[in-house]
Amino acid sequence: MMLKLFSFALVIALSFAAASCNKEDVNNETPFINLGSETLSVAKEGGTATLTVESNRAWSVEIPAEAAWIAANPASGTNNGTITFTLLPNSGLQRQADVKIKTATAYEYVRITQAGAAVKTYVTVSELRAMGETTITTDVYMKASLINDQDGGNNTSLKNVYVQDQNAGICVRLVANAETMAVGTELEFKLQGAVLSKYNGLLQLNNFANANMTKTGATVVIPAKSITAAQLLSGNYESMYVAIPNVQVVNADLTKTMVVGTSHTSINMEATTGEKFVMFSASYSEFKALNVPQGSGTLKGIATINNTTIQVMPQVRADFTGMTGTRFGNAPQLTYGTATLAGAMNKGVAFTTANKITIPFTEATTGAAYSISVAVSGAGAAGITTPATATGNFATAAGNIVVELAGTPTAAGAVTFTITGTGISTPIVVNGTVTDPSSSTSLATWVFTDKPAAFPIAATTADGATGASLTLTGFTTLPTLNHTPSSKTIYVNTWAENKAWEIALTPTAAIASGKTLAVEFKGYSTSTGPRDMVVEYSKNGTDWVQVGEAIVYTSNIATFNRNKVLTESLSGALKIRIRVSSPTATNGSPIADGGNSRLADVTISVN
Known part of the structure; x- marks a missing residue:
């Protein structure tokens, strides 16, 4: 009987122990931590601010090393609690730090901001540009918004950013690649020690320290400023996001893509009022394979300069794809460039496929027929087949017509090739010489x-x-x-x-x-x-x-x-x-x- 009672008591005791262990020593809830606020503010004189913590685990406070002006009490705790942050007086500029409250597997941040006794002095972008090429020695700041579209990629370097306020813009050449930012990101620049200089005519903050460019947290999207082509050429809108109405690609460039081959490309533009400028696309542009706009309309982009050439850099496809209006001015007219003669011409040596005349053309009507004739004359003309001819249809609006030469020169001396044919009002003349290798x-x-x-x-x-x-x-x-x-x-x-x-x-x-x-x-x-x-x-x-x-x-x-x-x-x-x-x-x-x-x-x- 005593043995049965003992066994029963033992079972009861073990059951109680197991239940006690499951309830008090093992926490099966998902770890979490919640803070009573995402931000705290303290006056410049210093003082305290409190933060409530809700958690189901042990937690601790992690203050950045550079924020020695903040102390936390307690620095750690378990489950729910309250932290008191004590801040030292601040005799400088406004400052802030992101403090981490963490468990073993979860964390949250609180941003602590303290007002400053000193006040920042700001300059506008216009005031910065007015300083000219110089090193800035005063403790001044500037705020401006990002206007270049990093996804569009029309930029010659990841170190270059273009920023603008409501009245002016400027290029900033950073020491290292810029971080990824959206158009409209407002940035603050600490300018003391910065160098203003020109690169190929473009005024920029040169080799600017990335650490001195910080995001304010605001988004201020700058719309394109509508200006005329004449205003663009004045240079007064350099590094601004602009919109130029009533412009088009010149006839000679209509067959091109935004980027030709693998090189940065300049497309010549014209306005109804006669002004000329360039639409520039870097080889990194997202839209590099698109054809240039075929009609007239409004071109948007960042106004820049390369030496003396005024350029507009579109930032996204929509900056130029809307140029679908009726073209103005004269229709394209077939034009020939400078013809070139290739291949050695030696007495007694038969011509090969290397002996040819290449005639470049632009503004041809695609599909139209052409017929070219080349007459040969001069002391060295004997033995060279005349005339040489080339016929066909223009496959593109711009390209080359190649006239292959034939024959075996029988005399040394000067040779004149006179080119006539489709669209050639004045004969094109190319000169060459047949040489005598023996002499x-x-x-x-x-x-x-x-x-x-x-x-x-x-x-x-x-x-x-x-x-x-x-x-x-x-x-x-x-x-x-x-x-x-x-x-x-x-x-x-x-x-x-x-x-x-x-x-x-x-x-x-x-x-x-x-x-x-x-x-x-x-x-x-x-x-x-x-x-x-x-x-x-x-x-x-x-x-x-x-x-x-x-x-x-x-x-x-x-x-x-x-x-x-x-x-x-x-x-x-x-x-x-x-x-x-x-x-x-x-x-x-x-x-x-x-x-x-x-x-x-x-x-x-x-x-």
């Missing part, structure tokens, strides 16, 4: 298999000249010499109009009048490098004579042959240069410092 004398050659040590670069061979060297002219300081082994090209940056590759040599024998001076080389430029070139020679370095037709570079390497039948004898020192003849880059925009021009396989000879 050709090589003066000097340059082949860049390896990177040259420095300028001047001595000739690789100089069988017919002494002192043959290659350098640069027109540069205040010689730029860095670069080399690409795969293409055996050399190149430099910082090109501009009238800068040139220049060769100096002294022929070992006088060159008689009537002989042909021949210059052959390979060359091309990147998208922002020089487009237009001419070859020239000089006996004194002052008076220059053009050799052959002008050259139009593209972004693809090509071989160029330029010849000049001499009307004077050449003896003594001789200079030959390949000179930049215009300020235009291969992409149609102004030449930029970062663009480069390349040179390879140079041969100077006399026939």
Whole structure:
């Protein structure tokens, strides 16, 4: 009987113990923590603020290391409770800190703000721009809203942001990439120590510390300001989000996409009142593959400047896709550019597919037929098939007509190719020279298999000249010499109009009048490098004579042959240069410092 009672009592005791353990020692509720407020404020004199905590776990207070002016009591607790925050007096500017209240698996923040004894001094964007190029020494601040659309991507660098208040805008070039922000995000800038300077004519806060640009928490979307094309060209709206009505893409650019190839692209625009400007799209633009707008209407974007060219940078598709109105002005008219002759022409050597004339055209009517005829004349014309012809239909509004040449020259001498046909009111003339290899004398050659040590670069061979060297002219300081082994090209940056590759040599024998001076080389430029070139020679370095037709570079390497039948004898020192003849880059925009021009396989000879 006693054993049964003991067993029963033991069962009761164990059951009670199990129940007690489940109820008091194990918490099966989901951990949570709730705060009585998301923000607390304390006066500049200091003082306290209280915060209620609701939780079902142990919690603790985590104050940022830089907020030593805040103390919490208690610094930890369990379940529900109240925290008292004590703040030291603040003699400086308003300050704030985000304090974390956390359990092992859950947390919430409270933002504690304390008023400041000092008052910030703010300047407007207009007042900032009025300071000009300078370093800001006073303790001032500025508020402005983000106007460039980061999702649209029409920006040349992730370090660039454009901001604006109601009356002016400015570009900010940050030290590091900007964080992701929405259009309209209001930003505050601590300006003391900041540098205002121009880059390619654009005023900007240069190398601005990211930490000195903070979000205010407000959103102020700046609408596009409606201005005329004339007002745009005044430059008074630089770095502002603007809307220009009654504009359209010029006829010659209607076949282009917003970005051509992989290069930043400038599309030429015109207004009904005659003003011209550029619509600029970076290669990173989300809308880069779209065709340019075909009609007239209102273009929106950020107004900028590149050297002296006024640009508008659309930020989203809607900034230009609404340009569907009726076009104004004259209808597109077929226009031909400078024709170029390619391929060596040697006496007794049959022409190949390399011997051709390329005629660029723009503003053609797609699908329309064309017929081109090329007549051949001159002392070296014998044996060359005449006329050479090309017929077909324009597949695009802009492109090239290629006329292939045939035959085997039987005489050396000058050749004139006269081009007539569809849309050509005045015959286009291209000159060339048939050379006799048996009587050709090589003066000097340059082949860049390896990177040259420095300028001047001595000739690789100089069988017919002494002192043959290659350098640069027109540069205040010689730029860095670069080399690409795969293409055996050399190149430099910082090109501009009238800068040139220049060769100096002294022929070992006088060159008689009537002989042909021949210059052959390979060359091309990147998208922002020089487009237009001419070859020239000089006996004194002052008076220059053009050799052959002008050259139009593209972004693809090509071989160029330029010849000049001499009307004077050449003896003594001789200079030959390949000179930049215009300020235009291969992409149609102004030449930029970062663009480069390349040179390879140079041969100077006399026939």
